[in-house]
Amino acid sequence: MANKIVARKEKRLIELAEWNVLKQMQQLINKKGINIADLYKIEPQRMQAMTHELENMYADFSKNSVTLEIMEALNNLARAAEVEKWRDLMYSGAKINFTENRAVLHVALRNVDYINNKFVPKSSILVDGKNVMPEVAAVLNHMAEFTDRVRSGQWLGATGKPIKAIVNIGIGGSDLGPRMITKTLKAYGKDGLAMHFVSNIDGTDITEVLKQVDPETTLFIIESKTFTTEETMTNAKTAKDWFLKRFNQEDIARHFVAASTAKELVEKFGIDPQNMFPFWDWVGGRYSAPSAIGLPVMLSIGKDNYADFLKGYNVMDEHFKTAPIEKNIPMQMALIGLWYNNFMGFQSYAVLPYDQYSELFPSYLQQLDMESNGKYVNRFGEAVNYATGPVLWGAAGTNGQHSFYQLLHQSADKIIPADFIGYLRSLNPVGDHHVKLMANFLAQPEALMNGLSSEELVKSGCPANLVPHRTFKGNRPSNTIVFDKLTPKTLGMQIALYEHKVFTQGIIWQINSLDQYGVELGKKLAGKIRDQIKAGQAGEHDPSTTALMNRLLGVNK
Ligand code: F6P
Numbered sequence: 001m002a003n004k005i006v007a008r009k010e011k012r013l014i015e016l017a018e019w020n021v022l023k024q025m026q027q028l029i030n031k032k033g034i035n036i037a038d039l040y041k042i043e044p045q046r047m048q049a050m051t052h053e054l055e056n057m058y059a060d061f062s063k064n065s066v067t068l069e070i071m072e073a074l075n076n077l078a079r080a081a082e083v084e085k086w087r088d089l090m091y092s093g094a095k096i097n098f099t100e101n102r103a104v105l106h107v108a109l110r111n112v113d114y115i116n117n118k119f120v121p122k123s124s125i126l127v128d129g130k131n132v133m134p135e136v137a138a139v140l141n142h143m144a145e146f147t148d149r150v151r152s153g154q155w156l157g158a159t160g161k162p163i164k165a166i167v168n169i170g171i172g173g174s175d176l177g178p179r180m181i182t183k184t185l186k187a188y189g190k191d192g193l194a195m196h197f198v199s200n201i202d203g204t205d206i207t208e209v210l211k212q213v214d215p216e217t218t219l220f221i222i223e224s225k226t227f228t229t230e231e232t233m234t235n236a237k238t239a240k241d242w243f244l245k246r247f248n249q250e251d252i253a254r255h256f257v258a259a260s261t262a263k264e265l266v267e268k269f270g271i272d273p274q275n276m277f278p279f280w281d282w283v284g285g286r287y288s289a290p291s292a293i294g295l296p297v298m299l300s301i302g303k304d305n306y307a308d309f310l311k312g313y314n315v316m317d318e319h320f321k322t323a324p325i326e327k328n329i330p331m332q333m334a335l336i337g338l339w340y341n342n343f344m345g346f347q348s349y350a351v352l353p354y355d356q357y358s359e360l361f362p363s364y365l366q367q368l369d370m371e372s373n374g375k376y377v378n379r380f381g382e383a384v385n386y387a388t389g390p391v392l393w394g395a396a397g398t399n400g401q402h403s404f405y406q407l408l409h410q411s412a413d414k415i416i417p418a419d420f421i422g423y424l425r426s427l428n429p430v431g432d433h434h435v436k437l438m439a440n441f442l443a444q445p446e447a448l449m450n451g452l453s454s455e456e457l458v459k460s461g462c463p464a465n466l467v468p469h470r471t472f473k474g475n476r477p478s479n480t481i482v483f484d485k486l487t488p489k490t491l492g493m494q495i496a497l498y499e500h501k502v503f504t505q506g507i508i509w510q511i512n513s514l515d516q517y518g519v520e521l522g523k524k525l526a527g528k529i530r531d532q533i534k535a536g537q538a539g540e541h542d543p544s545t546t547a548l549m550n551r552l553l554g555v556n557k
Contacts, residue, residue: 012382022070026343057329061333063479063480064417071332077508078504093126093132100281106291109291110496111133111314119137163218165194166219166296171229173285174259177286184491188487193300201235206239225288230526311492312490316492330498334504348416350404350416350419351419352444353421362393362394415477418478418479
């Protein structure tokens, strides 16, 4: 459905003069090559131009295969692609999710102050002429009141006992965000309140969690924007059946709550509407962590920490909204990524947090980036003929160093830009662990960039036959992002940084980063196959699927 926003005459991305300037630069570089380490000498202002600070965050983008001239051309491309206009449209509540005709307002969820223990709107944001901020603040205050009751032990289960375990049931955006954030902020979590997350339709997931909890002291949160997602509804039903083996229907209200946009379906499930925490269609699933979907996070870290978490998001939102392109950290990150993706042909990038709490951050970002930008149709309804969303992967450092870093350093053909994320101060200062962790955090990007030449190896006495094996070509790019300490606030900043980066790239690629039609075909086919398996019929499929169906039907007989 095309709306007014895309009906204007606009140039296609590759028709922009700025795109073609970059193409020429790429051709030149293909001939001449570019050595990152040399750029510091050639460009005395490089450190100043390519490092950025925001509160206690320091982002060093200097170790990248981009000259300052290329950076300038990329900034010009962002201007020509009207990134600022689209950003402003997003903040204004315009319906920039044009295929679903929806506003895109995850920024409204954190447009709040926290004054005297209450969430209050910072400013108005209108959707269809209605200010959405009073409702945003009201839901946050409802969550806070509920959180206080559960954490203080005032909220009692059906037998009068306080809650000791939370089981969050959701998937995708209704799981990855709350799961990752709760885990990353574990140091701020409440002792005696166990946090569990169930997402997979594989019965193993819920079975293993239910083994660990007691129905008398467990609170289930059913999280689903649509309240129709098969995995979530199947797990929710299994949880309810398990609960009803010990308790009655009227006890459900004390043990089941929901975060959703679908009030009627929540009520139909048996959840008291008083215990439903709503959000709105202008919050995309993968952007929903700071909405009511954040309820498990608030239960774990408490409302004050949660307010700090939202503050962190808001700091980055304000920066993204106001900083000029050249100084705009998410935009600069997006442009460097775009240079690699579209001009250098680097198809994937790694996110490497040097922090054990953050080990789920890469998998959280996979949905954010790949569900947003893994698309081939532009806003004019045409297939594009350039690369769009990259493959994102990663793991916590230093663990990854002992598995896939070999390829990062010495692959014959693959260059994988990496984001290194670290914290100056440790939340668990044990002996010299943190010094060693941070030594690795600094050493890896340095090694990736500088490599090790055969001359140096020979000089150091390396046996001649091993010299080629031990040589590192270097010249592998990376970003380094450092915060003072991992806190709810810095995590909020960190997530918003990537949200806005992904948004910027989607705008330049002229795709809709806000829908996800690509997940639907598989879901639809699974529904058909499920019914066929239940009916004991193989149905009509290709030969490969038919053979597999027959094996499955044999087992299910
Ligand atoms: O399958 C993709 C998806 O629609 C995601 O975009 C979403 O986050 C997830 O499923 C869960 O959806 P819901 O919150 O409606 O259960």
